[in-house]
Amino acid sequence: MTSIRFPRSPRNAIARALLASTLAVLSPGAFAEYPEKPVKIVHAYPGAPLDAAVRFMADKLALAWKQPVLVDTRPGASEIIAGNTVAKAAPDGYTLFVGTEANFANNQYLFSKLPFDAERDLLPISELYEAPFCVIVPGDLPARTLREFVGLVQGKGADYMYASTGAGGPNHMAMESLRRSLDIDMQHVPYKVGPQLMQDLVTGRVSTLIAGVFTAAPYVESGRLRVLAVSGARRQKSLPATPTFAEAGYPEIDLRTFAGLAAPRGTPAAIVARIQKDVEVILKSDEFQQKVGEPFGYVPVASTPAAFAEFLKVKRQSAKAQIEALHLKLD
Template sequence: MQRRTLLACSFAMSPLAARSSQAQSYPSRPVRLLVGFPPGGGVDLTARPLAQRLSERLGQQLVVENRGGAGGNIAMDAVAKSPADGYTLLVGNVGMLALNPALYRDLPFDTVTSFAPIAQIVAVPLAVAVPADLPAHSLAEFVALAKSRPGQLNMGSGGNGGIPHLAFELLKRRTGIDVQHVPYRGSAPALQDLIGGRVQLMVDGYNLMRGAAEAGRIRVIATTGQQRLPALPDVPTVDESVAPDFEAVGWQGILAPAGTPEAILAQLEAAIEAVLREGDLPRVLLDQGQLPTFLPRAPFADLVRRDRDQWTRVVRDAGVTLD
């Protein structure tokens, strides 16, 4: 009887033992890091230096894989349906995780229950930029120009319903300007049309705009956080310029499929914390106009839930649709 009991216990514990063994050997092969937007966009520009440094720390390559489309939903769906073994991860942002549930009907996943948050990696105040040849050297001058040409100026964004779009809609309401929103299939093509002067305004992450700004092809005239960006100390905030108490800040973080073993999640969380606190990655992110912001699993999960509730109310109150 004792032998049978021990044997039964052995079989009952075997799945747990298998998960423990898997976690101890993790990672034993390359890890995919899915980005829900085309190469060259703000999320992609965060993912690549992070992947490089995590590869060095974990001893296995993290391969960035761009799965653009549907506001990041294609990448999220792929990760949600992947094996929960730590070998497929997601770079998620506030638009994907907090806004999309309010914008898309019948999503095949739930942004809270289908994923296991691992860590927040950055907070992302946005930059407000215009073409270099536009006669507006400050946000106040742009507002004046827009009011003198109602309905004639355009703002390009990476798509309907994202944080850049909602930040722009909030700016319109606070300043009373009539500027048309032009959504693109990703931020990178919108930036190209800003450089070419086909749109006259863009609101997005500074990491996307940095190269064009430093080359003098566009002009950053404001940022959307409450504090000035360390990378742009001479550029005032919207709050300082034209709209007191204005704030619109995004974030990005790393997630795994729900059900991923706790030991693997903890290992990834520790590795992310280490690369965000050590070496050159914090400076790389600061130079891109992002704020390295580590939040561990539980607080990051709370942030996802809280922002999903908050931005759902904003989307519905503003009547934002994807049509």
């Protein structure tokens, strides 16, 4: 091997120092010390199950990294505020984003102008988990099964309304998918405030909601709400009496959303790999399953950056087709 030798002179001493620093930056261990300061995870859902999942993950990452991992909630605007915060941050791994299909897939087709482009400006790290959806109806609705619900609503769309937490959001898109699959017609009522939505659902002012199992579980035992079917291969532990869509006679229906982790585009690959690896360990732990997965119905995924990027590519195509079919624009 030919070695590089420099004559001993002040100028060449500088050259040697520059070469050494360049090699250090390019070496595989250049980011081995990450993180060297607190990391921030930004999301849009304070107090929601997603918030609980992110805070669990943050606490475990803080232990693994020996650095504080802070959770910064920026609610509103269909995750645009939270996503923009991260998209405009330095691409150094110290500001991360957790969001749903609203940010990763839907918004670019719902809004004509956005302050950032999620596909261009955010770097996928991992799909964290899937959240199965269920069909929720008022406890006194005269339909105890999904088939009875279809029979009740079919041909009477003007008489029945379904709720969502906002036009273009995950549960709106899921209900539209269900409505088409079941060949029923219902009026959409978007809500800005969750408690008002649940009050109207319990009292029967709206006839159904597609949401996560955690939303319904507290109301089911008292009989104020009924869950007709839930996505997934098996029943949820928090709703053991609720059949899956397959058990209800509709095996082709699978309604769910997801949460994903991203960083500003340009974040070094070594840092992204470190984050993904440590997050995967947390999501696949028994403690995550006991404290987050089972209570909220979340199914851990922990995909690689490449797999998550490919998943988003497919998800964006389906979101584009669905939103265009609905002629839906929010600005």
